[in-house]
Amino acid sequence: MTAPLPLIHPILLAGGSGTRLWPLSRQSYPKQFSKLMGEESLFQASARRLSGPGFAPPTVLTGEDFRFIVVEQLAAIEQAPQRILIEPQERNTAPAIAAATQLLAAEDPQALMLVAPSDHMIPDVDAFTRTLRAAAPRALAGDLVTFGILPEHPETGYGYLELAPGADARADSPQPLARFVEKPDAARAAQMLAAGHFLWNAGIFLFTAVTMAEAFRQHAPDILPGIDAALAGAEPDLGFTRLAAAPWGALPDISIDYAIMEKSANLAVMPYASGWSDLGGWEAVWAEEGPDASGTVCTGAAHAIDCTDTLLRSESAGLELVGIGLDDIVAVAMADAVLVARKSDSQRVKEAVALLKERKAKQATQFPRDHRPWGWFESLVIGTRFQVKRIVVNPGASLSLQSHHHRSEHWIVVEGTARVTVDDTVQLVSENQSIYVPLGAVHRMENPGKLPMVLIEVQTGSYLGEDDIIRYEDVYARS
Structure with missing residues (x-):
């Protein structure tokens, strides 16, 4: 009787801030968190795809600005992560994977790790799960397994994987890999498609923690001291693990392909032909x-x-x-x-x-909706000395206790009920009611209800920037 496979530990990479899908994808709210296809974000679809029987809760690597978005989107699909690692700076895939590897290797050297971007679309979840299971024995045997997509057209936006002589691009088991190929021009892409032994590089990898840890020791030993220092200096923060900034910032900005994969001899590629896209444009x-x-x-x-x-x-x-x-x-x-x-x-x-x-246009990087740990807001009208916002506060959430140097605020509740603090006064403000927050007053807004609370805020003053905030208390530990 065949022994059951061990749990697969998903490592979801969710820290990127690509711009190829601008204006929907921007630095402040990149494509993995957007609902590009259907009612779930790409991140949610990725987490759901790598869950259920046979999967451990995911480890998520993301940036400071996205940590609460990750928690909120996982909660919306009723998932809890194993851990969320906060990267102080973007450092490409090699440092991120090394950090997850070192953590898991310390807990269970034989842990089977699946590294996956969180912004890909894979419609046939069952086919993908079968492919993972077919690749697992090679990973457990000590190979680094990468996944290759059977190409459908001569694509210039992807890197490629060249199969070794005799390998089958349509096989249902891992195949020997000859080399990684950089993104080609159109003519070369057409030649590779016609040749029949090239696959698109999906950037998805399966291996045991001990195998990848040894690969870093062999091929990228300079990275490990910084990784270990970032982990040793990591601090817990509201359920997150915040990696130490100084050693992390000194790490090289390098991909796992360059750091490890292109140098390793124990490689295999698992073909996949059931539909995939990185939605790269x-x-x-x-x-x-x-x-x-x-x-x-x-x-x-x-x-x-x-x-x-x-x-x-x-x-x-x-x-x-x-x-x-x-x-x-x-x-x-x-x-x-x-x-x-x-x-x-x-x-x-x-x-x-x-x-x-x-041209210093905010549209280059800033999404119209500004997502915060308590909900989101958007500017509806901006004038010389006034601004009108729509603010949505999640159930049970609370803005910080704060004051402003340069503006006063008028709040009108249009959905739900707000608990409002203004200096020493605390009161409930219901739909169609309003309240005035004078300049300099210490104030806070909370949603005590079970549904989102919506209000319209009218700001007036000489300066209306988001940095005009003095925080006194904050349940989200923001400075």
């Missing part, structure tokens, strides 16, 4: 959304008239987007920014972000 989103007979995809309040091979997407309920006579076009409309490009040029979106950064 709007053209990929267009393809995965399922274009109609004319090649057109409309999402949200978007409409097409005589359009072909076009993606029209409105991300604002009150913004109607209409395309007429378009061909090979991507148009993505949000409340504060609109992208219009040829679909074939959608990989150039990073140029738009660079242009906006140069």
Whole structure:
């Protein structure tokens, strides 16, 4: 009788802040947390895919700005992580994987680790789980198993994996790997597709903790002292593990491919052919959304008239987007920014972000909704000496006890009930009621109810920036 496989420990990488899906994906709220496809974010779909029988709770690596988003999105799908590691700075995949490896190796050297980005789309969960199980024996035997996607077209946006002579790109078991191949130009991508022994590099890896720990000792020993120092100096913080900033900041910015995989001899590749996308650009989103007979995809309040091979997407309920006579076009409309490009040029979106950064436009990096540990807010109107916001406070959540040097605030509750503190007065403010917070008053807002509380805030004053906050108490331990 075959012995059951050990638990797979998912390592979810959720710290990236890519811009190829701007304006929906921005530095303050990147694509893994957005609902690009369906009612769940890519991060939630990834966590759900790697859960259930055979999986341990996930270890999540993310950044300071995203830690509460991770907790909130996991809670929304009723999942609890094994741990959440906070990376003080982005340092690419090798340091992140090394930190998770060292932690798990100390607990169980034979722990079977699955490293996966949290922004990929894999529709057939059962097929993917079967593929993981088929790859597990090789990982348990001491190989570093990478996953390769059977290519569907000559893609220039992915790295490739070249199979060794005699290997089968359609096999249902791990195959020998010859080498990693950098992202090709169009001609080379077409040649590799025709050759039949190349796979897309999915950036997904399966190995035991002891195998990867030994790989770091052999191929990237300079990384380990900094990793060990960052772990030794890590501090618990509201359920998170905050890695020590100084040693982490001194680590190299290097991918696991460069640091380990391209130097290792104990490699195998597991082919996968049941549907996968890293949604690395709007053209990929267009393809995965399922274009109609004319090649057109409309999402949200978007409409097409005589359009072909076009993606029209409105991300604002009150913004109607209409395309007429378009061909090979991507148009993505949000409340504060609109992208219009040829679909074939959608990989150039990073140029738009660079242009906006140069002009110091906040749209380059800041999402219209500012997500906080207690909920979110968005600016509706901004004037010279006033600003109107919509604020949504989660059930049981509380803003910090704070004051402002330069502004006063008027709060009008439109949904739910708020418990409001203004200096020494605490009172409940219900729907259609309002309260005034004078300049300099020490105040706090809480949602004592079981449903989200929504209010409209009108700020008036000489300066309305988010840095005009003096915090006295904060349940989320923000400075």
